[in-house]
Amino acid sequence: xxxxxxxxxxxxxxxxxxxxxxxxxxxxxxxxxxxxxxxxxxxxxxxxxxxxxxxxxxxxxxxxxxxxxxxxxxxxxxxxxxxxxxxxxxxxxxxxxxxxxxxxxxxxxxxxxxxxxxxxxxxxxxxxxxxxxxxxxxxxxxxxxxxxxxxxxxxxxxxxxxxxxxxxxxxxxxxxxxxxxxxxxxxxxxxxxxxxxxxxxxxxxxxxxxxxxxxxxxxxxxxxxxxxxxxxxxxxxxxxxxxxxxx
Ligand SMILES: *Cc1c(COP(=O)(O)O)cnc(C)c1O
Numbered sequence: 001x002x003x004x005x006x007x008x009x010x011x012x013x014x015x016x017x018x019x020x021x022x023x024x025x026x027x028x029x030x031x032x033x034x035x036x037x038x039x040x041x042x043x044x045x046x047x048x049x050x051x052x053x054x055x056x057x058x059x060x061x062x063x064x065x066x067x068x069x070x071x072x073x074x075x076x077x078x079x080x081x082x083x084x085x086x087x088x089x090x091x092x093x094x095x096x097x098x099x100x101x102x103x104x105x106x107x108x109x110x111x112x113x114x115x116x117x118x119x120x121x122x123x124x125x126x127x128x129x130x131x132x133x134x135x136x137x138x139x140x141x142x143x144x145x146x147x148x149x150x151x152x153x154x155x156x157x158x159x160x161x162x163x164x165x166x167x168x169x170x171x172x173x174x175x176x177x178x179x180x181x182x183x184x185x186x187x188x189x190x191x192x193x194x195x196x197x198x199x200x201x202x203x204x205x206x207x208x209x210x211x212x213x214x215x216x217x218x219x220x221x222x223x224x225x226x227x228x229x230x231x232x233x234x235x236x237x238x239x240x241x242x243x244x245x246x247x
Contacts (some may be wrong), residue, residue, distance in 0.1 A: 003131035005190050008032040010055050012177070012199030017041060020048040025234055026202075027052040032172075033074060034202055035197045039067050046063055048140060055100075057197060060153050065089045074098040074133060078111050080123055081129065090129035098133035099124055105151050109142040109186070121162045134172030134195070135159055140179030140208060145174045178202075182209040 002009045010033045011026040013019060018041025023034055033053035036042050042054045056075040059082050060068040068075055069089035077083055077099050090097040101120055104111035113121050117135065124132045137155050139147040152175050159173045175183070175193035178201035184190070199210055205217025213219040 001184065002196060005028065005184060005187070006194055007175075007190060008195050009174075010035040010174075010195065010197045011042070011202050012036065012057065012197055013041060014038060014057070015199045015203050018045050018047055020050060023048075023050045023052070024157050032195060033199070035199075039064050039072070043067070043071050055197070059102075060086065066092075069093050069095060069097055069129075072097070074100060076100050076102050076110070076136060076138075078104075078120075079101045080120070083124060083127060087127035087129045096129055096131050098131045100134050100136045100172055101132065103135055103137050103155060105137045105139060105144050105145070105154060107113050107139045107141055109138055111137065114154070115144070118162055118165060121166060121168075125166060132168065132170060134170040134174060135162065136172070136174030136195075136197075137176055139176050141177070146209060147180045149183065149187060152180075152183060152187070152193050153191060176203040177208075178206075179208045181207050181214070 009031050011031055012035045013023050016022050016172055018036050019037065023045045026034060027050050033055045035055040035057045037057040039056060042056060046054060053073040056068055056072045059077050059079055060075060062085055064084060065082060065085040065161065066089045069086055070093050071237045081198035103117050104113050115173060121132055124130055135158060139145050139151060155173060155175060159170060163169060172195045173192045174195040174197060176196060178198045180196050181201050205219045207214050207215050
């Protein structure tokens with residue numbers, strides 16, 4: 001589905017806590033890399049000998065920049081102080097770390113504002129142990145903003161602007177997560193978007209936009225087992241004077 005539209009895929013293992021068995025299965029397919037949001041999961045998969053490139057799906061914390069430089073091929077980034085630290089650590093390890101600069105497209109989670117993207121890209125080019133592999137977006141996460149054709153076009157236009165003004169070519173324009181499944185089905189032409197990062201759709205066979213199962217996928221790959229410690233009927237409303245709860 002993805003390859004026929006010119007899109008490379010980073011399957012995401014954070015939903016299975018970086019399970020080595022599942023990572024091995026994924027790595028046997030034609031994938032770009034394996035993605036996880038926990039550095040510790042990536043290190044475990046690598047140490048278990050999973051043969052793939054690895055993408056840290058978030059900015060490393062300052063305290064993780066050394067580990068990310070040493071162990072991870074690609075990371076998603078949006079903060080200059082972290083990028084500078086990652087550059088220093090990569091230099092220490094004699095490595096070049098690949099950066100995907102995240103762009104805020106409306107979900108108000110991570111990413112630089114679109115008008116700042118060019119400046120950030122320019123700053124990354126000055127850091128010799130980093131390589132600007134591309135840009136990306138992450139929608140339908142914090143506020144449920146959909147990755148529409150318009151949003152994907154906006155990401156492509158930002159990529160084009162950066163490439164033209166800085167005379168560079170980027171290899172990855174990463175459109176988003178499983179919420180992009182619907183867009184991928186509907187679009188005849190994904191434009192410049194050429195990469196997705198997907199966990200939920202692969203693991204559960206579901207389309208996050210409709211919350212429905214995708215036909216042709218298995219929907220029962222996982223069974224959640226837990227011990228029940230209390231089971232009773234109770235009134236729905238609390239009883240008593242109400243103050244802050246633990247949440
Ligand atoms: C978790 C995550 C993904 C994958 O999300 P799914 O909804 O499971 O596909 C993609 N990108 C980022 C930045 C993530 O944190």
